[in-house]
Amino acid sequence: MMKIGLALGIDIGGTFTKFGFVDKEGNIFEEASLPTNAKDGVDVFLVRLYETIDRALVGLKDHAELKGIGIGVPNGNYYKGTVEYPPNLAWGAITPLAALLRQQYDVPTFLTNDANAAALGEMKFGIAKTMKDFVLITLGTGLGSGIVVNGKLVYGADGFAGELGHVNVNPNGRLCGCGKKGCLETYASATGIKRTVSKLMADMTVESDLRDIPYNQLTGNMITEAALQGDKIALAAFEYTGRILGLKLADTVAHLSPEAIILFGGLTKAGAWLFDPIQKHMEENLFPIFKNKVKLLTSGLEGKNSAVLGASALFWHELEKETM
Numbered sequence: 001m002m003k004i005g006l007a008l009g010i011d012i013g014g015t016f017t018k019f020g021f022v023d024k025e026g027n028i029f030e031e032a033s034l035p036t037n038a039k040d041g042v043d044v045f046l047v048r049l050y051e052t053i054d055r056a057l058v059g060l061k062d063h064a065e066l067k068g069i070g071i072g073v074p075n076g077n078y079y080k081g082t083v084e085y086p087p088n089l090a091w092g093a094i095t096p097l098a099a100l101l102r103q104q105y106d107v108p109t110f111l112t113n114d115a116n117a118a119a120l121g122e123m124k125f126g127i128a129k130t131m132k133d134f135v136l137i138t139l140g141t142g143l144g145s146g147i148v149v150n151g152k153l154v155y156g157a158d159g160f161a162g163e164l165g166h167v168n169v170n171p172n173g174r175l176c177g178c179g180k181k182g183c184l185e186t187y188a189s190a191t192g193i194k195r196t197v198s199k200l201m202a203d204m205t206v207e208s209d210l211r212d213i214p215y216n217q218l219t220g221n222m223i224t225e226a227a228l229q230g231d232k233i234a235l236a237a238f239e240y241t242g243r244i245l246g247l248k249l250a251d252t253v254a255h256l257s258p259e260a261i262i263l264f265g266g267l268t269k270a271g272a273w274l275f276d277p278i279q280k281h282m283e284e285n286l287f288p289i290f291k292n293k294v295k296l297l298t299s300g301l302e303g304k305n306s307a308v309l310g311a312s313a314l315f316w317h318e319l320e321k322e323t324m
């Protein structure tokens with residue numbers, strides 16, 4: 001009997017690590033997750049990860065073959081296969097994570113940051129299947145991005161290209177987790193819109209249910225829900241967020257001339273309340289030759305296990321590069 005070839009896609013986040021075994025068409029055969037326990041050292045983490053993966057492998061062994069591994073992880077260096085100074089993990093300076101997994105499972109292993117993996121997932125299994133030039137923006141706790149040019153992910157000289165979350169909006173603006181002031185992600189992300197809501201509550205006098213929620217308990221989802229109910233503060237916050245993001249995306253278009261910009265993450269559930277201001281302010285600020293050409297889209301993988309699909313897509317993408 002022919003065995004099905006599967007890629008193991010692993011997404012390592014600050015809170016949870018998810019993985020799944022995915023075939024070339026994007027069907028997920030087994031999936032599981034475990035708490036990352038960000039305070040654990042990487043050795044302790046890997047023991048737990050291997051145990052959980054091995055349990056999932058038992059059910060697959062008879063009819064499937066593990067071909068390779070793709071990993072999406074914060075500060076993942078694609079060229080070196082290392083995780084370097086991850087912001088939310090107590091792993092120390094540099095972890096040769098790809099080499100460790102390769103040793104454990106004896107298959108080719110690749111890693112990159114989570115937003116790059118998401119872009120590859122979109123190209124292999126999502127809305128960008130027919131595209132060769134696009135930018136994927138993830139609006140989560142921070143703002144991540146993956147840039148695809150001529151069918152290839154852009155890694156840059158050191159493997160870290162595409163950090164749009166840290167382009168500058170205002171040199172005297174909000175303090176960012178990276179130490180700079182006024183980075184895009186301090187405005188356009190779940191955390192950023194929360195900061196905006198807080199500022200608008202101080203500046204505006206309108207009623208809002210959001211006023212009853214303590215700052216530490218306020219989430220991007222709550223703001224999205226409030227906007228969908230017509231809450232004035234939430235709507236103003238989405239307008240503000242969309243204006244800043246649209247302005248900076250106009251710069252991105254000038255650099256790359258993408259066919260589309262794809263937005264991903266919980267905030268996109270606000271739909272037109274988010275997309276309309278982005279589109280308006282992007283178009284207003286575009287260099288004329290780019291006007292009315294760039295599509296603004298929402299992810300084709302929302303609601304699916306997109307992180308795992310993206311990580312597995314990294315492996316399948318590498319395999320295709322070899323056979324091209």
Ligand SMILES: [Zn+2]
Nearest residue numbers: 166176178183
């Ligand atoms: Zn920053």
